[in-house]
Amino acid sequence: MADIARDDDIIEIALPPRYAMGERVISRSVIRNDGTYNGKDIGDVLVNRGEIGYVRSIGTFLQQFYIYAVEFPDSGTRVGMRAKELCTLDNLPDEVLAQLGERAGQLGHLL
Numbered sequence: 001m002a003d004i005a006r007d008d009d010i011i012e013i014a015l016p017p018r019y020a021m022g023e024r025v026i027s028r029s030v031i032r033n034d035g036t037y038n039g040k041d042i043g044d045v046l047v048n049r050g051e052i053g054y055v056r057s058i059g060t061f062l063q064q065f066y067i068y069a070v071e072f073p074d075s076g077t078r079v080g081m082r083a084k085e086l087c088t089l090d091n092l093p094d095e096v097l098a099q100l101g102e103r104a105g106q107l108g109h110l111l
Contacts, residue, residue, distance in 0.1 A: 027052075032046060037079070
């Protein structure tokens, strides 16, 4: 069995979850099957970068990280993801909305 790499020294679960149940999020990277997704081969793409999904549940891993179960309607997958692999579309900070300008209004039309 391979060793589990703890890539962060931060204990995420000491803080509240970054995303809420039902929140609309977007994948920041391509997510591939690491062997924990049934019915797909290891290495198969489960979620593409830029795919939009919804947080359906929040769990923890290694008593350190939050794992967000995100449902992606376009691909029909539900995948566990870390906060750093996601970005919110519903609760963008004011400074980000200001930078987006008129394009911020287009976010409401996604999905």
